[in-house]
Amino acid sequence: EAGVAQSPRYKIIEKRQSVAFWCNPISGHATLYWYQQILGQGPKLLIQFQNNGVVDDSQLPKDRFSAERLKGVDSTLKIQPAKLEDSAVYLCASSPGLSSYEQYFGPGTRLTVT
Amino acid sequence: AQSVTQLDSQVPVFEEAPVELRCNYSSSVSVYLFWYVQYPNQGLQLLLKYLSGSTLVKGINGFEAEFNKSQTSFHLRKPSVHISDTAEYFCAVSKAAGNKLTFGGGTRVLVKP
Numbered sequence: 001e002a003g004v005a006q007s008p009r010y011k012i013i014e015k016r017q018s019v020a021f022w023c024n025p026i027s028g029h030a031t032l033y034w035y036q037q038i039l040g041q042g043p044k045l046l047i048q049f050q051n052n053g054v055v056d057d058s059q060l061p062k063d064r065f066s067a068e069r070l071k072g073v074d075s076t077l078k079i080q081p082a083k084l085e086d087s088a089v090y091l092c093a094s095s096p097g098l099s100s101y102e103q104y105f106g107p108g109t110r111l112t113v114t
Numbered sequence: 115a116q117s118v119t120q121l122d123s124q125v126p127v128f129e130e131a132p133v134e135l136r137c138n139y140s141s142s143v144s145v146y147l148f149w150y151v152q153y154p155n156q157g158l159q160l161l162l163k164y165l166s167g168s169t170l171v172k173g174i175n176g177f178e179a180e181f182n183k184s185q186t187s188f189h190l191r192k193p194s195v196h197i198s199d200t201a202e203y204f205c206a207v208s209k210a211a212g213n214k215l216t217f218g219g220g221t222r223v224l225v226k227p
Contacts, residue, residue: 004157031212042118042204042217043158056214091157098212101146101165105157 002026004106006092012112018080021109025073025094031055032069033103034077035091043091049075050098082113116141116207118218126224127195135190135221137205145207147188148215149179152202161203164188175199200225 005024013019025032030051035043046065048056051072060067064083069075079086089110093103121136139145146165150158162173169181179190188205202222206215 033214035215040123040219042206042219043215044217045214048214050212055212093158095212101148101163101208101211102160103215105150105159107155107157 004092004094004104006090006106006109008109009107010110010112012114013082015084015113016081018078019082019111020079021077021090021092021111023075023077023092023106025075025092026104028096029094029104030072030097031095031100032075033093033095034067034075035093037089037091037108039088046077046090055098079111082111084113087111087113116145116209116216118205118207118216120203120205120218120221122221123219124222124224126226128226129197130194132191132193133195133199133223135203135205135223137188137190137218139186139188139205139207141186141207141209143209145209146211147179147181148206148208149173149177149188149190150204150206150217151175152204152220154201158204161190195223195225197225197227199223 032049034046037043049069067077089108091108092106117140119138127133148163149161164181172178202220205218
């Protein structure tokens with residue numbers, strides 16, 4: 001079974017530029033999560049989808065971050081404009097559904113904002 | 115709201131020695147508890163989880179953890195570590211199935227030969 005795929009693996013941009021990350025969850029997984037992991041900290045949830053609907057986006061900085069999962073499969077997370085403090089690893093995770101406790105994580109995208 | 119505290123940010127340990135990683139949590143509701151491992155440049159992998167039942171939980175790679183409700187702790191142990199156990203370990207809680215995970219700050223384990 002293929003795992004969660006993310007691209008790109010690394011990205012360097014200047015502040016005020018925009019950037020997008022892509023995630024393809026495990027086939028058949030209905031629930032998709034985006035976490036932000038700042039260096040030296042644990043991951044923090046940004047947004048959670050169930051199929052193509054948003055379950056929790058309470059921690060998403062909506063003035064600059066957006067995410068979509070239009071067809072309920074893969075997802076894109078965008079930052080526009082980026083700030084220095086957005087430098088982090090962005091992790092995507094998926095789960096079979098809302099009755100599942102286990103989340104499966106992708107390798108992450110490491111973003112550096114200069 | 116839940117919070118997780120991992121008391122040690124770094125733990126150096128010699129190969130074949132035992133290791134214990136401490137985790138304490140705070141929550142106003144019952145929670146489910148998890149330990150994840152993150153190898154360099156990789157995503158998080160589930161080591162073990164406590165949902166209910168026996169408070170001693172066994173996971174992959176010889177790890178085990180004990181849930182202590184009165185002390186709100188979920189410490190992770192391994193009796194004999196290998197070089198390959200060098201990684202960062204995260205304790206996490208969730209208040210229900212399908213809910214977000216709330217992570218601690220992580221403990222970096224460095225196994226020395």
